[in-house]
Amino acid sequence: MTKETKVLWVVVVVAAIALLGWYATTQKKEASQTPPAGQEQSAGQQAPIKVGFLHPLTGDAASYGEAMRNTARLAVEEINAVGGVNGRPLELVMEDGKCNGKDAANAMQKLVNVDQVKIVLGGFCSSESLAAVPIAEAGKVALFSPGASSPDLTGKSMYFMRDYPSDASQGSVLADAALKKGWKKIAFIQEQLDYPVGILKAFSAKFEQGGGVIVKEEFPTTTTDFRSALTKLKSEKPDALFIDSQTPASGERVLKQVVELKWTIPLLITDAFAGDAKTIEANKDALEGTLAAEFGVDENNEKFQRLVSAYKEKYGADLPFQSYAQTEYDAVYMTRDALAAVGEDGEQLAGWLRSALDWQGASGSVTIGSDGDRVGGHTLKVIKDGKVTIMTE
Amino acid sequence: MEIIAQIIANSLIAGSIYALVALSFNLMYATGKFFNLAIGGLIPIGGYTVLAVTVYLGLPVGVGILAGVVGTGIAGLLLDRLIYAPLRKRQASSLTLLIASLGAFTFLQAALALLFTSSYQTLPTLIDKNYSVFGAQVTAVQLILIISAVACTLGMHILLRKTSFGTAVRAMSDDLEVSKIIGIDTEKIFCAVFFIAGAILGYVGVLVGFDVGLDPLMGFFYMVAGIVGAIVGGMGEVLLGYPGSIIEGVLHNTIIYVYSAAWGSPITFVLIIIFLLFRPRGLFRK
Numbered sequence: 001m002t003k004e005t006k007v008l009w010v011v012v013v014v015a016a017i018a019l020l021g022w023y024a025t026t027q028k029k030e031a032s033q034t035p036p037a038g039q040e041q042s043a044g045q046q047a048p049i050k051v052g053f054l055h056p057l058t059g060d061a062a063s064y065g066e067a068m069r070n071t072a073r074l075a076v077e078e079i080n081a082v083g084g085v086n087g088r089p090l091e092l093v094m095e096d097g098k099c100n101g102k103d104a105a106n107a108m109q110k111l112v113n114v115d116q117v118k119i120v121l122g123g124f125c126s127s128e129s130l131a132a133v134p135i136a137e138a139g140k141v142a143l144f145s146p147g148a149s150s151p152d153l154t155g156k157s158m159y160f161m162r163d164y165p166s167d168a169s170q171g172s173v174l175a176d177a178a179l180k181k182g183w184k185k186i187a188f189i190q191e192q193l194d195y196p197v198g199i200l201k202a203f204s205a206k207f208e209q210g211g212g213v214i215v216k217e218e219f220p221t222t223t224t225d226f227r228s229a230l231t232k233l234k235s236e237k238p239d240a241l242f243i244d245s246q247t248p249a250s251g252e253r254v255l256k257q258v259v260e261l262k263w264t265i266p267l268l269i270t271d272a273f274a275g276d277a278k279t280i281e282a283n284k285d286a287l288e289g290t291l292a293a294e295f296g297v298d299e300n301n302e303k304f305q306r307l308v309s310a311y312k313e314k315y316g317a318d319l320p321f322q323s324y325a326q327t328e329y330d331a332v333y334m335t336r337d338a339l340a341a342v343g344e345d346g347e348q349l350a351g352w353l354r355s356a357l358d359w360q361g362a363s364g365s366v367t368i369g370s371d372g373d374r375v376g377g378h379t380l381k382v383i384k385d386g387k388v389t390i391m392t393e
Numbered sequence: 394m395e396i397i398a399q400i401i402a403n404s405l406i407a408g409s410i411y412a413l414v415a416l417s418f419n420l421m422y423a424t425g426k427f428f429n430l431a432i433g434g435l436i437p438i439g440g441y442t443v444l445a446v447t448v449y450l451g452l453p454v455g456v457g458i459l460a461g462v463v464g465t466g467i468a469g470l471l472l473d474r475l476i477y478a479p480l481r482k483r484q485a486s487s488l489t490l491l492i493a494s495l496g497a498f499t500f501l502q503a504a505l506a507l508l509f510t511s512s513y514q515t516l517p518t519l520i521d522k523n524y525s526v527f528g529a530q531v532t533a534v535q536l537i538l539i540i541s542a543v544a545c546t547l548g549m550h551i552l553l554r555k556t557s558f559g560t561a562v563r564a565m566s567d568d569l570e571v572s573k574i575i576g577i578d579t580e581k582i583f584c585a586v587f588f589i590a591g592a593i594l595g596y597v598g599v600l601v602g603f604d605v606g607l608d609p610l611m612g613f614f615y616m617v618a619g620i621v622g623a624i625v626g627g628m629g630e631v632l633l634g635y636p637g638s639i640i641e642g643v644l645h646n647t648i649i650y651v652y653s654a655a656w657g658s659p660i661t662f663v664l665i666i667i668f669l670l671f672r673p674r675g676l677f678r679k
Contacts, residue, residue: 192655218655222614224605227403228646229654235396249513253605256515261399262523262530282515 048091049084049344051076051335052111052141054104054122054132061099061125067320068124068146068328069094071307074314075332085339090332097123101131108132112139118344119144121331124324126150133157142338142350146331147324151198155371159350163334163366164327165377167195170271170293171202173378174242177291177391178268179210183239186268188216189229189254190244199270200244221250226257240266248276252283259286268292274381274388284386292388293378297322303362323363330361395528400650401643402529406604407618408642409542410597414619415626415634416546417593423566423629424586427487430494431472432619433612434501435591438465439598440607441509443516454519461599462592469591472497473583481583498612505609515606534603541600545593546635553631558585566629621665627675637676641665 053072056065072092080089093115097104104123111117112135119142123129129148136143136159145153145162154166178186186207190196204214215236217229233241241258245251251273258265267290274280274292297304307329311319319325334353342348359366367375380391414432421429439461446457476493485493520533531539553559561582564572573579597615618641619634626637644664649657668676 217653220655220658222610224611224614225407227406228400228649231396231399231403232650249608252513252515256605260523260530260532
């Protein structure tokens with residue numbers, strides 16, 4: 001390449017970059033000069049209230065995110081059809097948190113700083129919520145999650161609350177049931193992960209308060225041989241055994257070895273285990289009478305029935321992920337009520353939501369405690385003939 | 394009393410699994426002089442073959458078990474022919490072979506996960522029988538495991554002492570080059586060694602599959618435990634892997650009972666490290 005051609009190339013490249021830059025800036029100006037499409041349409045009406053929406057819209061958890069987006073849209077349309085909030089319609093600003101902290105933080109930054117919303121529905125995943133909380137706090141924006149269940153989020157911030165119960169709540173529900181049964185000593189075989197630890201903490205807080213004793217053996221996830229740990233627990237002669245596993249798989253492994261040791265004892269299991277209908281059915285003999293606490297749906301609730309039929313009518317499909325969809329739906333309606341009560345102020349919105357008491361929705365009666373968690377939520381279940389059923393006694 | 398009996402039984406069950414892995418490891422180590430980490434990938438092949446043959450194809454369990462043992466043997470043989478033999482030809486160091494075997498391990502694990510998903514699966518019950526020995530509960534499969542470990546170790550001992558194949562293996566274990574010079578077809582012996590070692594691992598996978606179920610990553614723990622058992626007994630000493638592994642099993646289960654389940658593995662391995670520092674040649678070698 002000669003010297004002249006080199007210079008020519010440099011000039012061409014510089015000119016191209018300059019052109020691109022000029023084009024980009026003029027585009028931006030044009031964009032900022034034209035009013036947003038939404039406002040144009042609602043000319044004569046009042047401007048919409050923007051509500052942030054931080055859910056996983058791509059990636060592994062997108063199947064949840066998509067269903068939640070549909071549910072939230074349904075609720076917003078219903079609300080807007082009857083006049084929105086004081087005549088102003090709600091508008092969802094959708095952002096993709098991809099169920100991870102990094103993307104959720106970026107998305108939250110945009111919602112808070114660019115869109116300047118005062119309330120965000122999400123993050124749907126616990127990891128999204130954990131990453132979004134500091135940004136919500138800095139921007140004084142209320143963060144209202146319909147799906148995050150990690151006990152790490154309890155009391156995390158004045159700006160965070162959720163209408164989906166913490167995993168820990170099942171621990172206290174089960175502890176109550178154990179005390180009611182008159183059990184004095186419970187053996188725990190617990191997997192060394194956050195979710196089982198959270199359940200154990202909540203269980204032991206309540207159970208020991210009621211005078212019970214807990215003996216426990218922990219195991220790392222890779223363990224396949226529980227025999228000696230179980231032998232040891234058996235020698236403690238407990239009244240019941242809590243299989244505190246992260247997954248149905250490790251729960252099933254423990255269960256198999258309990259049976260092989262000829263140990264017949266009342267069992268308690270986690271909702272992750274109880275939620276796997278196939279495994280429960282396959283082990284129905286060993287699990288007969290086992291207790292679990294699940295956050296399920298109440299099919300007799302009229303508001304829930306209405307959600308199911310409205311969803312079917314609008315999208316032509318059955319309501320997916322029902323236990324999450326019900327809290328998603330309620331979260332939108334609670335947001336409406338909060339906006340109507342206190343207006344567009346992040347701090348006050350959070351305050352209003354955090355004092356929600358017996359708010360009636362599709363997921364039943366919603367009460368949010370001062371720690372930002374939904375109070376209760378899990379119902380006691382018992383396994384009968386391979387089916388997880390509501391405890392009636 | 395009942396508890397002590399159960400802990401002893403648990404130790405024997407665990408130790409027997411380690412002993413079978415140690416046996417396979419020692420056989421390969423004595424001849425090939427390298428740490429074959431593909432063990433961790435070969436073990437689950439046995440169990441998954443049973444799953445494929447009996448559950449997916451609907452053939453009798455006996456066929457599945459046979460296919461699992463022979464299939465894993467062939468897999469072991471293929472690893473040697475495709476990876477280790479060419480490397481040996483090029484005079485590769487034992488470190489190169491170790492890294493190659495680590496690659497094989499990763500590949501096998503991933504391939505199994507792709508074929509069978511990485512979720513936990515159970516095999517149908519083999520023999521639905523429980524035995525009570527001094528108050529300890531032992532299932533039929535566990536009893537087979539305990540007996541197999543002794544039988545395989547003794548069988549291997551006889552094979553190595555009484556046959557010309559055994560003489561060749563022992564010669565190769567002493568010196569590979571001299572073995573070649575005196576006319577031993579070492580590559581042929583390697584084929585047999587890797588097939589037998591693979592078949593033993595397949596058998597372990599089959600029994601463990603029936604005992605606690607299957608997942609593609611299950612082999613790693615048994616590989617580590619088996620190699621530790623071999624080290625305790627004395628590496629390359631085919632007969633001594635058994636007592637080494639049983640000692641490891643007893644140690645592990647005693648710690649769980651006396652102390653806690655969470656500390657079972659960490660304390661066992663710390664003791665092994667201390668042991669290696671002071672007696673690297675193994676417990677029984679002079």
